Amino acid sequence: MTESPLLEAVELSKSFGGVRAVHSVSFAIQSGELMGVIGPNGSGKTTLVNLITRFVKPTSGKVLFKGETISHLPPHRIVRMGISRTFQMVKPFYQLPAYKNLIIPLYSPRMKMLAGRRYGDRNAVALDLLEEVGFERDAFVAYKPAGALPQGYLKRLELAKTIALEPELIILDELFSGLSLAEVASIVPIIEKLRLEGKTIIMIEHRLRELFRIADRVIVMNYGEKIADGKAAEVMESDAVKNAYLGTENVCK
Amino acid sequence: MLVGTIIYALINSAILALMAIGFNLTFGISGVANFAYGAFYVMAAYGMWLIRNHTALPYPLAVAVMVAVNVVLGALMYRFVLLRLRGQALSEVIATFGIGLAILELFRYYGFVGFEYTLPVFSDRSFVVVGTYVDAQRLFILGFAVVLVACLWSFTHFTSTGLAFRGIAQDERTALTFGIDADRVAALSVAFGAGLAALAATFIIPLGSISPEEGYDVLIKALAVCIIGGLGSSGGVIVAAVIIGFAERFTDSYIGSHWTMLVSLLAILAVLVVKPSGLFGKQKELEERI
Numbered sequence: 001m002t003e004s005p006l007l008e009a010v011e012l013s014k015s016f017g018g019v020r021a022v023h024s025v026s027f028a029i030q031s032g033e034l035m036g037v038i039g040p041n042g043s044g045k046t047t048l049v050n051l052i053t054r055f056v057k058p059t060s061g062k063v064l065f066k067g068e069t070i071s072h073l074p075p076h077r078i079v080r081m082g083i084s085r086t087f088q089m090v091k092p093f094y095q096l097p098a099y100k101n102l103i104i105p106l107y108s109p110r111m112k113m114l115a116g117r118r119y120g121d122r123n124a125v126a127l128d129l130l131e132e133v134g135f136e137r138d139a140f141v142a143y144k145p146a147g148a149l150p151q152g153y154l155k156r157l158e159l160a161k162t163i164a165l166e167p168e169l170i171i172l173d174e175l176f177s178g179l180s181l182a183e184v185a186s187i188v189p190i191i192e193k194l195r196l197e198g199k200t201i202i203m204i205e206h207r208l209r210e211l212f213r214i215a216d217r218v219i220v221m222n223y224g225e226k227i228a229d230g231k232a233a234e235v236m237e238s239d240a241v242k243n244a245y246l247g248t249e250n251v252c253k
Numbered sequence: 254m255l256v257g258t259i260i261y262a263l264i265n266s267a268i269l270a271l272m273a274i275g276f277n278l279t280f281g282i283s284g285v286a287n288f289a290y291g292a293f294y295v296m297a298a299y300g301m302w303l304i305r306n307h308t309a310l311p312y313p314l315a316v317a318v319m320v321a322v323n324v325v326l327g328a329l330m331y332r333f334v335l336l337r338l339r340g341q342a343l344s345e346v347i348a349t350f351g352i353g354l355a356i357l358e359l360f361r362y363y364g365f366v367g368f369e370y371t372l373p374v375f376s377d378r379s380f381v382v383v384g385t386y387v388d389a390q391r392l393f394i395l396g397f398a399v400v401l402v403a404c405l406w407s408f409t410h411f412t413s414t415g416l417a418f419r420g421i422a423q424d425e426r427t428a429l430t431f432g433i434d435a436d437r438v439a440a441l442s443v444a445f446g447a448g449l450a451a452l453a454a455t456f457i458i459p460l461g462s463i464s465p466e467e468g469y470d471v472l473i474k475a476l477a478v479c480i481i482g483g484l485g486s487s488g489g490v491i492v493a494a495v496i497i498g499f500a501e502r503f504t505d506s507y508i509g510s511h512w513t514m515l516v517s518l519l520a521i522l523a524v525l526v527v528k529p530s531g532l533f534g535k536q537k538e539l540e541e542r543i
Binding site (some may be wrong): 053 | 413416417419420423424426427428429430431432433434435
């Protein structure tokens with residue numbers, strides 16, 4: 001017997017008018033797994049994340065988290081259950097210093113639920129979190145307004161905001177996009193460390209090389225449908241994926 | 254005369270700040286411009302008058318009841334009207350203005366007009382402050398404005414609800430990802446604003462009387478203060494209230510009271526010409542257009 005999955009999507013569909021953004025996608029993810037979601041632009045990856053976190057209401061199908069249906073809950077309730085996400089376009093609180101950006105999630109309903117009132121010095125917790133995602137300890141950068149940070153730090157801050165909520169499932173929507181190779185290389189160990197801590201992670205990525213190095217498993221989306229699901233190496237060899245990414249031979253010629 | 258004018262200008266500023274603070278709180282948090290704000294102010298005042306004159310309830314309790322009523326009605330207005338219009342600023346304005354209009358004109362229709370409609374002063378003593386006579390009520394207003402501003406500031410900086418408020422104010426989507434219920438916070442913001450309108454009425458109405466016109470007047474003054482200060486900025490409300498408050502009283506004393514309105518409107522125009530999003534405004538698009 002395998003244990004029941006942490007998250008399960010059952011025939012999730014979403015249409016925007018006549019566009020089938022996501023069509024009958026099912027998958028299950030076990031606790032502790034790192035699952036990549038890849039696919040060409042517009043294939044429905046972000047919509048899939050939006051459906052899981054309920055930022056978008058599914059047209060049909062459902063999502064189960066620890067065996068409970070969550071697809072009827074509003075997004076803030078889903079966060080409280082332990083699913084947290086990043087956005088492709090980062091939106092920090094620009095006027096606040098970087099570490100103060102973490103004060104709001106640290107005071108949020110989920111943290112109150114988990115820690116009660118005995119949560120200690122939250123400024124210190126915020127600075128620790130920033131160090132965890134690669135802000136230099138005691139450096140000026142943690143105290144700068146978020147609006148003045150370079151992209152690499154903004155992505156790290158986005159990651160820190162998600163882990164500040166101590167989630168069980170972390171969904172990273174193109175965390176690596178817009179980052180240099182060196183910056184990606186420095187964030188990969190942070191994700192690996194999160195896995196060692198037992199977090200379950202879903203990563204949407206276009207940076208396949210980096211993704212395949214850390215993912216246990218990859219699902220491939222194309223035109224809103226799941227066209228492959230399996231170990232990274234196997235998935236890349238399948239014909240459906242080659243067609244989706246490279247086009248059919250006729251098109252190539 | 255100068256000292257007296259300054260003292261009364263300060264009090265006038267406190268009155269303006271009290272009138273604007275609730276409107277500004279709601280707008281600053283949820284972006285809802287509650288144009289029924291003036292009606293909530295007047296409704297609370299009439300409610301307190303009715304309770305005081307037709308029941309045996311002690312006056313402080315009447316105040317508490319009306320603040321609570323306003324809070325509940327504000328939340329209901331959000332839940333049943335504004336929730337459906339969220340994000341369409343013009344619809345929000347039309348809907349809330351319509352509600353306000355209905356409330357105010359209903360009071361006029363039922364004949365609630367006249368000098369007997371007023372609320373009691375807290376104390377009828379008066380004091381000499383640096384050679385100027387000031388009645389206790391005006392001093393209460395000044396004190397209350399200071400206390401209220403201090404309370405609101407600590408509320409939004411040190412409590413989790415307050416932080417959630419600021420989170421929503423900055424970015425609703427990000428706040429949602431932190432597990433903050435945007436609609437609940439927005440409903441609370443409208444409710445808080447309405448409650449503050451009731452409190453402001455308790456302090457300010459005793460200086461004059463309750464009338465439907467007062468509702469429009471309060472709305473316009475609140476708008477003026479908020480626009481000058483920069484909509485949604487709490488620091489801005491204080492500075493703007495001081496600017497208009499001083500402009501009004503100094504015109505009164507040194508130019509003539511028939512120029513008061515003109516001077517305060519000119520002050521508004523001057524600020525908007527120089528800084529279209531208000532002194533502390535954050536609407537960058539407006540700044541970058543000129």
